[in-house]
Amino acid sequence: MTDQAVAERLRGMEQVLSQEDLPVEAERCFYCYDAPCTQACPAEIDIPAFIRALAVEQPERAADIILRENPLGMSCARVCPVETLCENVCVRLTDAGGAVRIGLLQRAAMAAWTPRAKERPHPLGQRVAVVGAGPAGMTAARLLAEAGVQVTVSDAAGHPGGLNETGIAAYKMLDDAAQKEASWLLDHPSIEFVRGIALGSDFTLASLRQQYRAVILAIGLAGQRQLRIPGEDLPGVLAAVPFIAAMRRGEAVPVGKKVAVIGGGMTAIDIAIQIRLLGAEEVHICYRRGIEDMGASAHERQLAQAQGVLIHPGLRPLEVRQAADGGLELIMEPLRAGAEGAWIPAGKPECWQVDQIFTAIGQCLDRGAWVEDAELMSLALDAHGKIAVDDAGRSSLPDVWAVGDCAGRSSDLTVQAVADAKRAVVSILSDWKQEAA
Numbered sequence: 369m370t371d372q373a374v375a376e377r378l379r380g381m382e383q384v385l386s387q388e389d390l391p392v393e394a395e396r397c398f399y400c401y402d403a404p405c406t407q408a409c410p411a412e413i414d415i416p417a418f419i420r421a422l423a424v425e426q427p428e429r430a431a432d433i434i435l436r437e438n439p440l441g442m443s444c445a446r447v448c449p450v451e452t453l454c455e456n457v458c459v460r461l462t463d464a465g466g467a468v469r470i471g472l473l474q475r476a477a478m479a480a481w482t483p484r485a486k487e488r489p490h491p492l493g494q495r496v497a498v499v500g501a502g503p504a505g506m507t508a509a510r511l512l513a514e515a516g517v518q519v520t521v522s523d524a525a526g527h528p529g530g531l532n533e534t535g536i537a538a539y540k541m542l543d544d545a546a547q548k549e550a551s552w553l554l555d556h557p558s559i560e561f562v563r564g565i566a567l568g569s570d571f572t573l574a575s576l577r578q579q580y581r582a583v584i585l586a587i588g589l590a591g592q593r594q595l596r597i598p599g600e601d602l603p604g605v606l607a608a609v610p611f612i613a614a615m616r617r618g619e620a621v622p623v624g625k626k627v628a629v630i631g632g633g634m635t636a637i638d639i640a641i642q643i644r645l646l647g648a649e650e651v652h653i654c655y656r657r658g659i660e661d662m663g664a665s666a667h668e669r670q671l672a673q674a675q676g677v678l679i680h681p682g683l684r685p686l687e688v689r690q691a692a693d694g695g696l697e698l699i700m701e702p703l704r705a706g707a708e709g710a711w712i713p714a715g716k717p718e719c720w721q722v723d724q725i726f727t728a729i730g731q732c733l734d735r736g737a738w739v740e741d742a743e744l745m746s747l748a749l750d751a752h753g754k755i756a757v758d759d760a761g762r763s764s765l766p767d768v769w770a771v772g773d774c775a776g777r778s779s780d781l782t783v784q785a786v787a788d789a790k791r792a793v794v795s796i797l798s799d800w801k802q803e804a805a
């Protein structure tokens with residue numbers, strides 16, 4: 369398939385409101401008092417206020433209202449599972465037209481927004497180090513800078529953006545949206561961005577704690593969870609996130625004809641749709657539990673099915689073998705729901721002939737580079753192997769916060785990373801206020 373054909377397919381997945389539909393949709397909002405949609409938004413965007421601004425043809429003001437609570441308003445308008453958050457509780461959900469299409473309205477508002485230079489705030493005379501320039505790190509850095517804090521952001525990669533830049537399928541982030549947003553977020557006179565250096569190998573947590581009043585770890589999850597089955601290291605068995613990252617970097621990626629995706633979350637849906645758009649003839653998502661247990665929302669599943677992706681609940685991979693024809697044999701065990709939520713074997717294992725397998729079963733902290741850093745290794749971890757934090761995001765070290773995917777309390781949503789970062793910034797600033805009182 370040519371690059372142009374792929375680009376047209378990606379563009380075909382784009383959802384936008386037409387200029388005619390936008391005011392009609394905005395007028396459907398009841399502008400509820402104590403709006404349930406705002407309460408369901410992890411970033412607490414004042415949804416009725418921004419929709420009202422759109423209804424009176426003030427899209428820039430609508431965008432300002434969004435950005436006031438969510439600096440990542442542009443990417444969240446593209447990747448938020450609104451059907452499980454704000455739109456799921458909209459009071460118009462059961463009306464004939466369904467929930468107000470908040471996600472598309474937010475996207476329209478952000479499309480009309482242009483960055484403006486902000487006045488430099490009164491400096492607080494404090495410095496904070498933010499490690500990691502993904503959604504959580506960029507949000508924390510921007511909010512701290514707007515509060516007058518001098519911030520140094522570092523990232524092991526050569527560019528900012530984190531998973532927004534590399535881990536979200538291209539069809540959701542057209543027009544370099546993530547790059548543009550990252551550039552705006554870090555373009556602040558109080559933010560210094562240092563690229564290509566990694567915590568643990570290029571500098572230590574102890575050195576940061578000596579130089580800065582507070583440290584925010586927003587290092588994400590760089591390790592890939594393993595299936596722990598024989599044959600998972602065979603050529604053709606690939607982790608979904610690095611594959612998406614390579615594709616987003618513009619690298620040539622292999623595309624199988626018959627592809628199996630193991631997993632049930634949004635990454636499984638993303639890679640399934642993406643590989644189908646790239647030309648795979650058959651794509652199967654295999655998930656070990658029931659369809660209603662999948663992390664991907666019903667809307668995401670429908671998007672995948674509309675692209676011809678087949679979803680199979682109740683299947684567990686047992687083994688991958690090299691087939692005689694050079695392809696792969698994926699041995700799958702059928703499962704059925706048993707007592708107390710357990711899934712139990714329900715028949716003989718099946719042998720699937722495929723030529724590419726993607727694993728999308730989650731990520732984990734990669735602590736390989738931490739071993740030389742005693743303070744990093746001293747951080748308490750939670751039962752899931754993430755950095756343990758309290759409700760404000762504070763780790764077991766009093767001047768170190770952890771936000772986003774690397775921290776115990778977060779889900780893997782971009783909007784949750786924003787919410788984590790907001791809480792940590794509030795906590796840091798309130799600590800300083802109390803100390804000064």
Ligand code: SF4
Binds near residue numbers: 398404405415457458
């Ligand atoms: S719940 Fe629905 S109708 Fe009410 S403010 Fe939110 S979007 Fe508007």
